[in-house]
Amino acid sequence: MDNLTVIQRSPDPEEVDDRSRTRRSIADKIRAVGQNRIGALLLLLATFAAIVWANVATGSYESFWETHLSVGVGDIQLDFTLHALVNDALMAIFFFTVGLEVRREFAIGELTSWSRAMVPVVAAIAGLALPALLFVLIARGSGYEQAWGVVISTDTAFLVGALALVGPRVPGRLRVFLLALAVVDDIGALSIIALVYTENFQPLPLLIAAVGLAGVFFTRYLPTGRGPVYATLAIIVWLAFLASGVHPTLAGVAIALLVPVYRPDRRDVEHALELARTFRQSPNSEYARAAANSLRESISINERLQSAYAPYIAYVILPLFALANAGVVLSPEILSGALVSPLTWGIVVGLVVGKMLGVFGSAAVMKLLRIGEFGPGLTLDRIAGGAALCGIGFTISLFIVDLSISDEQAQNEARVGVLAASVIAFLFATLIFRISDAVRPGGDTRQTLARPVDPRRDHVFGPADAPYTIVEYGDFQCGFCLKASGSIQEVHGVLGDRLRYVWRHAPLTQYHPNALAGAEASEAAALQGRFFEFERGLFADQENQRPSDIVRLARDLGLDVERFERDLTSPEVTGRVQDDILDAEAMGITSVPTLFINGRRHTGPYDAQSLIRALERTAPDSAQIDPETPAAH
Incomplete structure (x- = not known):
């Protein structure tokens, strides 16, 4: 074998450059993790601020969020409290982005193949059903059994942020599993809001909404100016949902499911590249506009909207929602009442125990029976930590508290349960991940x-x-x-x-x-x-x-x-x-x-x-x- 060339992996400038690029790759991942952490930390700070505000400035918290705003022309008037503006209007944008993610996952994501989606889908369904069952068993006789929807849903924003904060060293496959699970979880929660927590239903406005949604679907065929058309139709659909009695946040989901999503087409990409070359050879405003439009159109509007709205959702809308809804009064009377309240304990047990047993138990059974695809890295200890994180039900849990419970005292007890369950779930998941990483052989690198x-x-x-x-x-x-x-x-x-x-x-x-x-x-x-x-x-x-x-x-x-x-x-x-x-x-x-x-x-x-x-x-x-x-x- 004397004629074989020996290739050494070192003193090569190109390899040095590759190593520096690898370091930049790691830095990019760290920045992405940092963005998730910032969103979760802002949500946490807003929650803390709401609790302090509600307890320090007695009465001002409620009076501020009950401030009325009126918007209208002539005899047509819309009257909102600030609280309703956040919960009904701004949260419609949040649910719109949830709908975009659902649409994407079913079109080109993890839920396109049943063999790949089976594990998170089954785990999500079990994670919806078991918490609700435990809640009803514990809250039976309290008069608030109908509030079982409070414990069904995982807070996706907190889930992603918490995974970035305390997750395992190599969370990739666990992250994909949890995101796919969260999509199915969101579908279940939104369906329950529409079917269970809708009052004073009026069918006629929904006919107007249906026409508006048809317009949203066909807007994709317009050659130009689609943005203003989408915006106008979205407002009409939202107002129609509001008038129908169906919670108007669901308008965001309905619109998002009709927004087209696709992978970039080769011809569109090539056309954009040609226009960019033309602009480079002859820079002027016309070529710049054509190149920019072509580059933008090569990406589906679904993905463009997700990337455009993501910072506003993470840094503005969700923190505002927490500020408007997490202001529970922690007086001795309320805390002592919550301590013995079946409503509070039903929420804590439903979220912490129900989510853990539902998600982890179903996944463990599927792994034992070799049903579905798990893949390297998605081990039972990682799933256990992720299942514990699913007990953070913050956003939609607080949202359904407002829909399902009218008594102020009971609302406070329910909010105490949601906050306590979220803290317990976070600490429990942190403990599981730390133990898992400590006993895992080989650290970050498997031999x-x-x-x-x-x-x-x-x-x-x-x-x-x-x-x-x-x-x-x-x-x-x-x-x-x-x-x-x-x-x-x-x-x-x-x-x-x-x-x-x-x-x-x-x-x-x-x-x-x-x-x-x-x-x-x-x-x-x-x-x-x-x-x-x-x-x-x-x-x-x-x-x-x-x-x-x-x-x-x-x-x-x-x-x-x-x-x-x-x-x-x-x-x-x-x-x-x-x-x-x-x-x-x-x-x-x-x-x-x-x-x-x-x-x-x-x-x-x-x-x-x-x-x-x-x-x-x-x-x-x-x-x-x-x-x-x-x-x-």
Whole structure:
């Protein structure tokens, strides 16, 4: 093997640059986590401020939020209290973003495939039913059994923020599980609000709302000016819901479910790039406007609205809601009453115990019976911590308190229960995560392959029963992955059919902008049985992997291009790549290539000779490599 080239992983300026980019990638993740934390902290501060305000300035809290505002023209007048303005109008925007997320998850997200969605869907349903059952059992005879809706829903904003604050070291797959669960949880909560807590129903205004919603659906076909049309129709629909007696926040959900969502189309992206090049060559306001409009239109309005509203929801609307609804008076009388109140204890037990048993219990049973897909990193200890966090029912719980309970004393007792349950759930989850991380072997980096090689799932080059295995987590735009690919080809030349090579995706999208597109394109090619040919094509031209380049490669390989383009945006393709990315995160993979030799993480050089020595060192005695085996050419 003297003719093999030795490739060392060090003193290379390009690798130094890759390492600095990896550090920037980590910094980007930290900033994203920081945004979630800020939203949760603002919500917490607003809650604390509301409690202090209600208890220090006696009477001013209620009188302020009961201030009336009148808006109207002529005989048409709308009269709102500030409290109603927050709960009925601003919260409609919050529920609008919830509806956008629901629509996205069912169209292109985690809930597109039943096999992938089964675990969070079943866990969410159990997490809705069991808390309500426990509440009714405990509150039976109190006269407030109808308030069971208070305990059904998890606060998604607090859930995400708390996960960022106290979650496990590698929360990726748990985060996906909890977000999918929260979407189903929100659907259940919104349905219950509409069916159970709607009073004085008037059907005629809903006919006007239906016409407005039809207009929202068809607005997508307007060539320009869709924004003002959407806004006008949204106001009409909201007013119609308000007049019908159905809670007007549900108007936000109804509108969001009709807003189109789609993955960026290759042709739209290419058109935007061409306009950007035209602007660069001849900068003027007309070309700038055309390029900006084209770039914006290449992204679905659903995703544009989610990103646009997210800061206002996290930093303004939810803190305002907490300020307007969390002002419980903590007098000795109220606290002593809450301490013995079946209403308060029903809420605490329903949220803390019911959510924990419902979510964790159903997931544990499914894992035991091997129903649904969990994936590396979604272990029972992680699910237990997430299930405990689901007991934070803050936003919708306080919302339903106002809808289901009219007595002020009982409302205060219910709010005490919601606040106490949220604090207990947060502390309980923190304890579970800390114990889980403390006893988990290997810290952030796993030395063994988390997901065993599965020929039915993985892209395997070589016999399935080969005695030697190399699994690579890589990125098609990474120069070092290209070098590793060359080394592995040399190893295959030496070992032949005694080696099987497996590729898995770990695209570093923070500094390889086309890496994710390349990974998804290779999966689309795999559906036509041409994965490794496509892989070689991507490695052969790492600098040109734009959408048009990817389609051209598919055409050059003789693929069915029409089917290839359809598959590029299919849930099967995007889900497959996402699974590999989450597996990589679960194993602490932060740079590529990362190789696993016979199931063990490889450290050090990855030239052919080093890889052969590692294969021999970790292989069973019956599969030792003959040092005299000639290299194939």
